[in-house]
Amino acid sequence: MDIRNIAIIAHVDHGKTTLVDVLLRQSGSFRENQQVAERAMDSGELERERGITILAKPTSVEWKGTRINIVDTPGHADFGGEVERILSMVDGVLLLVDAAEGAMPQTKFVTAKALKLGLRPIVVVNKVDKPEQRAYEVQDEVFDLFSALDANDQQLDFPTLFASAKNGWAAAEPEGPRDNMDVIFETILSHVPAPTIDEDSPFSMLAVTLESDPFLGRILTGRVATGIAKPNTTVKVLNREGKLVEQGRISKLLAFRGLERVPADEVRSGDLVAIAGLTKATVADTLCDPQIETPLHAQPVDPPTLAMT
Numbered sequence: 001m002d003i004r005n006i007a008i009i010a011h012v013d014h015g016k017t018t019l020v021d022v023l024l025r026q027s028g029s030f031r032e033n034q035q036v037a038e039r040a041m042d043s044g045e046l047e048r049e050r051g052i053t054i055l056a057k058p059t060s061v062e063w064k065g066t067r068i069n070i071v072d073t074p075g076h077a078d079f080g081g082e083v084e085r086i087l088s089m090v091d092g093v094l095l096l097v098d099a100a101e102g103a104m105p106q107t108k109f110v111t112a113k114a115l116k117l118g119l120r121p122i123v124v125v126n127k128v129d130k131p132e133q134r135a136y137e138v139q140d141e142v143f144d145l146f147s148a149l150d151a152n153d154q155q156l157d158f159p160t161l162f163a164s165a166k167n168g169w170a171a172a173e174p175e176g177p178r179d180n181m182d183v184i185f186e187t188i189l190s191h192v193p194a195p196t197i198d199e200d201s202p203f204s205m206l207a208v209t210l211e212s213d214p215f216l217g218r219i220l221t222g223r224v225a226t227g228i229a230k231p232n233t234t235v236k237v238l239n240r241e242g243k244l245v246e247q248g249r250i251s252k253l254l255a256f257r258g259l260e261r262v263p264a265d266e267v268r269s270g271d272l273v274a275i276a277g278l279t280k281a282t283v284a285d286t287l288c289d290p291q292i293e294t295p296l297h298a299q300p301v302d303p304p305t306l307a308m309t
């Protein structure tokens with residue numbers, strides 16, 4: 001299956017949760033009987049372990065045969081490296097901006113990082129239904145912000161979509177057509193590159209988020225950089241310096257579907273995965289096949305090195 005991995009950058013209240021809910025519903029990835037209260041990007045229950053923010057689960061929607069994984073970004077970055085790690089899972093960013101408030105300084109840090117990493121932005125000016133909206137002005141402000149952050153020409157040539165997430169539509173103009181969100185899906189497919197896929201090398205993944213589940217224990221989430229993750233296989237954990245943290249077995253492999261995580265038999269290179277079964281592995285560690293010797297880093301993305309056999 002084709003995959004796109006994107007991050008959403010948005011100031012609080014600009015409509016991220018509403019937008020993701022609508023994308024889930026319109027793509028049919030949101031079951032009718034599913035509790036709307038269980039919202040995709042609700043990050044109210046942030047936990048911390050060793051000073052690392054644990055973010056909300058990625059959301060995954062399917063549109064015309066392509067899986068679009070959407071990851072949340074922290075509103076601000078207190079900890080070095082966290083934003084880079086999150087952005088290392090994606091190939092594009094969607095910057096969501098309120099049509100009245102405009103781009104907020106709090107999102108500048110993450111936007112700057114995304115641009116510096118060469119990610120192509122898609123801008124969604126949301127809440128164009130507001131009487132006080134100033135959609136085109138906000139679009140210009142975003143252009144000025146990107147220029148000030150040294151965006152390259154391709155990044156400055158960003159597509160802008162205008163949306164009323166609350167009313168379930170997005171369009172190329174603030175006036176509409178007010179039909180649906182199709183243009184957002186289409187723009188993600190056309191503007192965000194597919195992830196680099198390498199299914200032939202042994203499994204490797206940089207752990208980006210960590211959470212503690214009462215049944216499964218430690219769950220580490222990341223993008224499968226190389227190879228194929230499978231349950232009941234042995235993985236080695238390397239820290240940033242390449243030291244062995246532990247070796248263990250994947251007791252549960254989870255893929256992302258809609259708002260949920262579902263057990264999977266395999267998750268392939270390019271896709272996001274959550275892995276349980278390890279007891280010491282943490283954020284920024286590399287989970288990999290025992291024959292890999294070199295850890296992955298968020299930036300630059302190093303290919304894994306094989307041990308001599």
Ligand code: GDP
Pocket residue numbers: 010011012013014015016017018019041126127128129130163164165166167
């Ligand atoms: P988040 O903090 O970015 O996740 O924002 P939410 O999705 O929770 O939305 C914040 C508020 O803005 C809620 O009251 C939404 O109903 C409202 N909202 C979201 N999208 C729109 C929109 O397109 N138009 C208007 N007028 N309000 C919206």
